[in-house]
Structure formats: C-alpha cells, structure tokens
Amino acid sequence: MTAPTDRNRLGDAASPYLRQHADNPVHWQEWGEDAFAAAEEHDAPIFLSIGYSACHWCHVMEEESFSDPEVADVLNEHFVPVKVDREERPDVDSLYMTVCQVVRGGGGWPLSVFLTPDREPFYVGTYFPKHATGNQPGFLVLLRRVADEWETDRGELEDRADQWMSAATGELESLPDPVEAGDETPLFDAADALVRAADDTHGGFGRAPKFPQTGRVDALLCAHDRADAADTPYGGAAERALDAMADGGLYDHLGGGFHRYCTDADWTVPHFEKMLYDQATLAATYVDGYRLFGDDRYADVVRETLAFVDRELGHPEGGFYATLDARSPPVDDPDGEQEEGAFYVWTPDQVRDAVADYADAAPSDHDDEVLADAFCERYGVDAAGNFEDGRTVLTVSASVDEVADSLGVDAADAGTAIEAAEARLRAARTDRPRPARDEKVLAGWNGLMIAAYAEAGLALDADDAERAADALEYVRGELWDGSRLSRRVIEGDVAGVGYAEDYAYLAAGALATYEASGDHDHLGFALSLADALLAECYDADTGALYETPESVTDVGVRSQDVADGPTPSPVGVAAETLLRLDAFDPDAGYAAAAGAMLDRYGSRVRDSPAGHPTLALAADTRAEGLLEVTVAGERLPEEWREAVGGRFLPHRLLGVRPPTADGLGEWLEDLGIAAAPPVWAERNADDGEPTAYVCRRACSPPVTTTGELAEWLAEFRA
Numbered sequence: 001m002t003a004p005t006d007r008n009r010l011g012d013a014a015s016p017y018l019r020q021h022a023d024n025p026v027h028w029q030e031w032g033e034d035a036f037a038a039a040e041e042h043d044a045p046i047f048l049s050i051g052y053s054a055c056h057w058c059h060v061m062e063e064e065s066f067s068d069p070e071v072a073d074v075l076n077e078h079f080v081p082v083k084v085d086r087e088e089r090p091d092v093d094s095l096y097m098t099v100c101q102v103v104r105g106g107g108g109w110p111l112s113v114f115l116t117p118d119r120e121p122f123y124v125g126t127y128f129p130k131h132a133t134g135n136q137p138g139f140l141v142l143l144r145r146v147a148d149e150w151e152t153d154r155g156e157l158e159d160r161a162d163q164w165m166s167a168a169t170g171e172l173e174s175l176p177d178p179v180e181a182g183d184e185t186p187l188f189d190a191a192d193a194l195v196r197a198a199d200d201t202h203g204g205f206g207r208a209p210k211f212p213q214t215g216r217v218d219a220l221l222c223a224h225d226r227a228d229a230a231d232t233p234y235g236g237a238a239e240r241a242l243d244a245m246a247d248g249g250l251y252d253h254l255g256g257g258f259h260r261y262c263t264d265a266d267w268t269v270p271h272f273e274k275m276l277y278d279q280a281t282l283a284a285t286y287v288d289g290y291r292l293f294g295d296d297r298y299a300d301v302v303r304e305t306l307a308f309v310d311r312e313l314g315h316p317e318g319g320f321y322a323t324l325d326a327r328s329p330p331v332d333d334p335d336g337e338q339e340e341g342a343f344y345v346w347t348p349d350q351v352r353d354a355v356a357d358y359a360d361a362a363p364s365d366h367d368d369e370v371l372a373d374a375f376c377e378r379y380g381v382d383a384a385g386n387f388e389d390g391r392t393v394l395t396v397s398a399s400v401d402e403v404a405d406s407l408g409v410d411a412a413d414a415g416t417a418i419e420a421a422e423a424r425l426r427a428a429r430t431d432r433p434r435p436a437r438d439e440k441v442l443a444g445w446n447g448l449m450i451a452a453y454a455e456a457g458l459a460l461d462a463d464d465a466e467r468a469a470d471a472l473e474y475v476r477g478e479l480w481d482g483s484r485l486s487r488r489v490i491e492g493d494v495a496g497v498g499y500a501e502d503y504a505y506l507a508a509g510a511l512a513t514y515e516a517s518g519d520h521d522h523l524g525f526a527l528s529l530a531d532a533l534l535a536e537c538y539d540a541d542t543g544a545l546y547e548t549p550e551s552v553t554d555v556g557v558r559s560q561d562v563a564d565g566p567t568p569s570p571v572g573v574a575a576e577t578l579l580r581l582d583a584f585d586p587d588a589g590y591a592a593a594a595g596a597m598l599d600r601y602g603s604r605v606r607d608s609p610a611g612h613p614t615l616a617l618a619a620d621t622r623a624e625g626l627l628e629v630t631v632a633g634e635r636l637p638e639e640w641r642e643a644v645g646g647r648f649l650p651h652r653l654l655g656v657r658p659p660t661a662d663g664l665g666e667w668l669e670d671l672g673i674a675a676a677p678p679v680w681a682e683r684n685a686d687d688g689e690p691t692a693y694v695c696r697r698a699c700s701p702p703v704t705t706t707g708e709l710a711e712w713l714a715e716f717r718a
Contacts, residue, residue: 004042004080005029014493015085016438017053021062025072028083031092032554039080039117045150046115047079047143050096052087053438054260054273054323056340057127058110064130065139071130074140078147079114086111087322087442088488088496091548094559099168100124114146119556120161121168165556172559175544179602185623186602190609190616191223191234197610198237202266203244205610209271210262212250214281215564215572215613217241221288222617222650225717235293242289245282246301247396249386252344253379254394254426255312256304258282260326260566268386269393272326272341272435277567279309280448287455291648302456306464309449312437318474319441319489320449329433343432345391346381346425348372354428355421362423364416370407374414375421377403442488443502446475448567450509454516458645458654462638465516472513475506476525484532500547500561503533504574511580516645518635518656523584524671530581533574534593543596545571562601563611571597572614579621580653583628583679584671598622617650625696626653627716630683633659633690639706640692647713651696659685 005027010018013030021028029035031048039046049066051058065071075081086093086109093111099121100107107126114123123146128139149157194216197205204210217238224235245251248267250258258278259270283305290298313321327338331350352372364371376382380397387393398406404414450468457465478489485503487496510526513519534540536549546558547570561570578594598619605612605619629644629652631637636644636656644654657680658664664676675681685691686702694700694712703709 003027003076004038004044005076009034010083014490014495015053015088015440016436016490017051017055017058017085017087018083020053020059021066021083024062024066025069025076026066026081027072027076028081031082031084031089035080035082036117036119036554039115042080043117044078044080045122045146046082046117046119047075048082048084048096048111048113048115050084050086050093050111050113051109052085052323053436054275054325055109056271056273056326057108059327059338061110061112061127061139065128068130071140071143074143074147078143078150087438087440090499090501090561091552091555091559094547094561095168095172095555095557096121096124098171098559099164100126102167102171103164116158116161120158120165122157122161122164124164169557172557175542175560176601176603178543178596178599179606180599181602181619181623183623185620186605186609186616187219187223187226187620190219190605190613193610194220194613195233195237198240199265200237200240203240203242204267205241208263208265210250210265210267211566212245212258212261212278212282213241213564214285215568215617216610217285218288219613219617221285221292221648222620225292225648225650238289239293242286242298246286246297249393249395251301252308252394253396254344254422254429256306256308257312258305268395270341272344274308274313274324275566276309276313276320276322276442276445277448279305279313280445280452281568283309283452284448284455287452287459288648288650291459291646299460302460306453306456306467310467315439315441315471315474318470318472319446319478320471321437322440322442322445323438325435325437328435331432334433341387341391341393343429343435345385345387345393347385347391348376348381348383350428351376351381351421351425354425358424358427361427362420364420366413366417366420370409371417371421371424374403374407374417375425377406378418440488440490441475441478443475443479443485443498444505444567444570446471447502447505447507447509450475450506451512454509454512455645457516458641462641465513468509468513469517469519469522472510472522472525480525480528483528484536485529497549497552498532498536499549499570500533500537500545500574501567501570503529503537504570504577505567507533507581508573508577511577515654515656518631520667520671526577527581527585527588527671530578530590531588534589538593538597540593540596543593543600545574545597562604562615563608564614569612569614571601572612572616572618575615575618576621579618580626583626583653584655584677585673586677587674594618595622621651624651627651627713628679628693628695629654629713630679630693630695631656631690632683632685632693637690640690640709643706643710643713649713649717653679655679657683659688659690 010022010028096113097107132138220234220238224232244267249270260273286298286301326340328343330336355368355372379394381392385392404411453464453468479486485498486494507526507529514523547561575594575597578590582591683693689704691702696716700712
C-alpha cells in the first residue's frame with residue numbers, strides 16, 4: 001500500500017518534545033484530524049508515541065529507533081505515526097496509560113500504543129529497544145508483526161481493541177457510590193495508613209523507586225498537629241521523609257531544587273530531570289515543615305529551591321518554565337552524546353580541579369586540599385562513586401562536626417571550608433554543558449508554583465509574595481481570555497484548552513497570592529477561575545469533576561483525575577479551594593459543589609486513604625471548618641506576618657479587607673459580590689488601627705496587638 005503520510009510534520013510544532021522529533025525520518029504527525037483522516041483514508045493503524053521532553057527513555061527510544069532509517073521505513077509504510085506531548089494533552093495520555101495499566105499491570109513513558117483508525121488500542125507497551133533484549137521484544141520485529149497481523153488477523157485485533165477500550169472506559173468514567181461523610185474527618189485513617197506505608201529506615205514511602213509524594217507528608221503534618229503532642233508517629237514519619245529528601249540525591253546540594261525521583265530505596269541516585277511541579281509541591285511542604293517543626297534546614301531548602309526556580313525556570317516576564325532535562329553532554333565534551341546526570345555528578349579529581357580553578361568564586365583562608373577534602377567527606381565523593389563510571393551523586397554523608405573531626409579543625413572552620421568549596425563547585429558547574437529546558441508555561445503547574453511562592457512570602461520573605469503576583473499576572477495575561485483558560489504558552493504561542501487541574505491549581509495559587517499580598521484583584525481572579533472550573537469540568541447532577549471540558553471531542557472518554565500522583569489530585573485541590581472561596585461568595589454554590597465532590601469520591605478516600613491524601617485533607621477542611629483570620633487595614637502589618645504566616649495553620653483563610661465600610665463597598669463592586677460576606681461584614685478597623693478578627697465557628701473580639709492575635713490563633717486551633 002502507499003505510505004499514509006509523506007513527511008515529518010513536527011517542524012512547526014511549538015512543543016519542545018515534539019520538536020525533538022522533527023528531524024526523525026519517521027513521518028510524524030501531531031494528534032489531530034489530519035492524522036485521523038490519513039488513517040481512515042489508507043485504512044492504516046496509528047502508531048501513537050506519548051512522552052515529554054525531560055523523559056530519559058523517550059530520548060533513548062528516539063535515538064535507537066525513531067532516528068533509524070530502517071525503523072522509519074516500516075513505520076512510514078504501514079502506520080500513521082503520531083506524537084503526543086503528555087504535558088500538553090494529559091487527557092490523551094490518561095486514556096492510553098489506563099489501557100496500559102489495565103493490560104500490562106503498569107506503565108511509563110514513552111508510552112507506545114497501536115490504534116485502529118478510530119483510535120481504539122489493540123497493542124500497548126512502553127519503551128521498546130530496536131532489537132530484542134532479555135524479555136523485551138525488538139521494536140523493528142514488533143512493527144513488522146503488527147503490520148502483518150493487521151492484514152491477516154484484523155478481526156481479532158479489532159475485537160481486542162473493543163475489549164480494551166471498554167475496560168479503559170469503565171475504569172475512567174465509572175462513578176463510585178457517594179459517601180456522605182458529613183462532619184467525619186478521614187484525616188487520622190489516612191495518617192494511620194501512611195504511617196504503616198512509611199519506610200522507617202530510609203524515610204519516605206515504600207521501596208525503590210522513591211518518589212516525593214508530598215501529599216502524604218502534608219497529611220502527616222496535619223495529623224501530627226491535630227494530635228497536639230510533641231512526639232507522634234505522624235510527625236516522626238513526616239520528619240524522616242523531609243530529612244531523607246533534603247539530605248539525599250533527590251536534592252541538588254549545589255544548585256537547589258529537586259530531581260524527579262530516586263531509583264533506589266535510600267534516596268541516593270535520582271532520575272535527574274527537574275520538574276516545575278516537584279519544586280512547587282516540595283517547596284510548599286517544606287514551608288509547612290518549617291512552620292510545624294521550626295527546623296531552619298527546612299527553611300533553607302525552601303529558599304534554595306525558590307532561588308533555583310527563579311534562576312533556571314523563571315520566565316523573564318513572570319511565569320515559570322516546565323522542566324529541565326535529565327541529560328546533558330559530558331563535562332569534557334560539549335558536543336558529545338548526552339548522558340543522564342552529567343551536569344550534577346562529580347569525581348574526586350573534578351572536585352579538586354574545581355576548588356583550584358575557581359578560587360576567585362570564594363576566597364578562603366583554608367588551602368585547596370582542605371576545601372576539597374571537606375567537600376568530598378561532606379557529600380560522599382570518593383573514588384568508587386555511587387553512580388556510573390566512578391562518579392558521585394552528592395548526598396549529605398557526614399555532619400559538619402564529623403567533617404571537623406576528620407580534618408582536625410573546629411566545627412566553625414569545617415563549615416566555612418565546606419561553604420567555600422560549595423561556592424567554587426557551583427561556579428565550576430556553571431561552565432559545564434547544561435541540560436536542555438522545556439520552555440512551556442503551563443497554567444496548572446504555574447498555579448502550584450505561585451501558591452508555593454505565596455506561602456513562602458507569608459512564612460519567610462515578603463518578596464516571595466511579589467514573585468507570586470508577578471507570575472500570576474503573566475499567566476493571567478497570556479492564558480486567560482476573561483472566561484476560559486488555555487493550557488499553555490510557548491514563546492507567545494498559546495494553545496490547548498484548560499483542564500480541571502489548570503483551573504483548580506491556578507485558582508489555589510491566585511487565592512494564596514491574595515492571602516499573601518492583600519490585593520483583592522487576585523481574589524477576583526480566583527473566583528472567576530472557580531466559576532469557569534464548575535462551568536467547564538463539573539457535573540452538578542453527579543458531583544463528578546472531569547479532567548477535560550465537555551468541548552474536547554477528540555478523546556472518546558472523559559476521565560476523572562482523583563488520586564494523587566506526581567501532582568496533587570485536581571479534585572482534592574478543587575474541593576479545598578472551593579471551600580475557601582465560599583467564605584467570600586457564599587451565594588455562588590462553591591461549598592455545595594465541593595461537598596458533592598467529596599461525597600462522590602469519599603469511598604476512594606475510605607478504601608485507599610494513602611492514595612488520596614489531598615482529597616482527605618479537603619474532607620478534613622469540610623469537617624473541621626476554616627480558621628478565618630480577617631484583617632481590616634490597608635495591608636497586613638509586618639509584625640503580624642510571622643504571627644499568622646509563620647504558624648502551621650492548615651485550615652487558615654487569611655483575608656485582608658479595607659479598614660472602612662466605604663472601601664469595602666468598592667471592593668465588593670470590583671468583585672461582583674452583592675453584599676459583604678460574613679468573613680468581611682462588620683469587621684472594620686478599630687480607630688484606624690489595623691484590626692484582626694479570628695473565627696472558627698465562633699469569633700474573637702477585635703484585636704489590635706500581635707500578642708492578642710497569637711492568643712486567639714492558639715485558641716481556635718483545630
């Protein structure tokens with residue numbers, strides 16, 4: 001038969017992941033009507049490949065197979081090859097990943113799926129080598145076998161496709177029976193399950209590979225605080241996870257920020273890509289860890305992570321880019337073949353060379369040998385290495401006191417030696433070939449990062465709240481048309497519809513920015529996003545929140561993203577945010593929608609609490625009620641920032657309103673709210689002084705001092 005397509009059509013794609021394949025001899029097309037029409041016209045199956053720009057095994061398959069003319073000839077002759085960036089089309093990924101998990105018992109990326117012309121899957125897998133290795137079939141042989149079966153056993157393939165599609169549809173579209181939990185909180189059931197799942201030896205949860213799973217840590221922090229005891233199993237499990245992630249290879253000890261996950265149980269060797277959503281969720285969790293435990297190390301992790309994000313993922317006009325790749329060229333060969341982790345790992349000789357060659361970066365009274373020895377001992381750099389070819393992923397392997405004892409100096413000298421060596425290695429690393437950056441700005445991921453900056457602005461540095469506001473304004477200007485969100489922007493190219501996660505995450509970020517800044521324009525944006533979320537993705541008849549708007553028609557299934565994964569549950573974030581926004585506009589139906597979602601998916605939390613911590617936390621907010629802190633004044637007084645923002649208050653809703661009724665009336669008009677909600681009504685400033693009102697089902701008297709505010713916050717803790 002004639003080839004279904006005649007050329008690679010990814011050259012004009014905006015997605016960096018798709019552009020990575022634009023020079024392949026494979027005749028790739030984007031997911032869309034042109035590809036579907038070609039499959040129908042030529043009666044040819046679709047080969048669908050789904051991945052993302054920082055995916056290591058996606059790169060490997062591209063180099064082994066998609067760049068290979070022999071493979072390309074078979075693909076081009078017998079199939080319509082289609083590429084999808086999962087970060088742009090999470091709904092396409094969700095459908096076919098569900099098929100893979102149902103059929104194979106697991107999944108991953110690259111996701112490789114063979115489809116009928118009407119997009120039903122009949123063969124699915126992940127990475128395939130070009131030639132068979134071990135238990136993995138070779139991709140070239142697989143292509144020829146599938147092409148032959150399409151010609152000779154098509155009926156069997158179509159029957160299989162019907163069965164698989166039916167199973168995936170049932171998995172994605174089925175609605176659990178609602179559970180009316182009312183005032184009962186699932187928090188402690190979830191926390192007990194998480195303690196049982198915790199790794200008491202290495203920290204975190206489960207065995208290798210180790211993922212951050214920040215929602216689980218958040219639930220443990222909340223349960224520890226609620227238990228109101230100095231020592232609880234919840235707090236212990238949370239601290240072990242926080243310490244392990246901050247000390248191990250997951251964390252970048254020179255540049256700040258976190259890698260995606262670790263391949264081993266003891267948090268040593270990471271998968272090196274850096275995702276924006278990990279920086280966001282981990283920074284927010286470490287803010288709360290600092291608030292609850294007062295550990296300055298946690299605050300340092302937040303500061304270093306936000307500095308990394310601003311420096312290396314920050315868009316010059318305000319938003320945040322999506323990812324840094326795991327791979328880069330070798331240190332000594334900028335034009336060489338890319339290697340995973342090359343930018344981040346060290347040998348003892350490389351440490352000594354960097355200490356000697358970059359002395360200007362950090363002058364020191366210590367000689368170079370002491371600096372190199374101090375660094376190597378602190379971070380476990382030795383000749384054997386813990387990574388490939390004798391190289392070492394930096395982990396905290398010795399305390400400063402242990403380094404001091406080894407070097408025969410006092411702890412202060414050891415600390416200054418380590419700091420000087422770190423500064424020199426940082427300078428040396430800036431001259432290494434750098435990992436590639438995916439410069440998509442995604443609405444939802446930016447919402448998560450904005451929320452993290454806003455919370456850091458309350459707990460640590462008010463400048464972080466300004467950074468949150470800058471990012472929010474950029475995303476709003478680029479991706480919000482006044483009534484609906486787009487998914488992403490790349491170099492001015494705006495595309496994709498907003499998904500439930502985009503609306504929910506960005507609304508949460510906008511609300512957090514209002515709390516941190518007192519600017520009601522951010523609150524107005526949060527309310528508008530909530531309205532759009534309910535209009536686009538929520539079914540009031542069932543209480544279901546769907547991943548995609550109803551307008552999306554090129555995927556035959558509307559899935560529901562309920563569980564926590566690499567990012568928090570959109571349903572949980574939506575319910576939590578709607579409960580909070582209800583305080584400002586009680587007539588908008590936000591609380592009813594949040595309650596319906598929590599009831600609809602309550603059985604998921606009951607049956608699998610460890611997999612649904614964000615949903616459990618939202619249900620806990622409904623059960624316990626909000627801790628409302630209203631400040632009547634021009635702004636939040638600086639001395640109150642620590643009193644409110646520096647405390648662990650998981651149900652806190654901080655609302656700054658104008659000091660007078662006249663000013664409040666102007667706000668209400670701007671926000672389109674008919675009457676002052678209870679959270680603001682009759683809460684004016686006392687004699688022109690900033691005045692706080694603290695409420696949880698009952699209210700404090702108006703207070704004007706930091707001491708009084710702190711007393712009432714303690715009084716109304718859950």
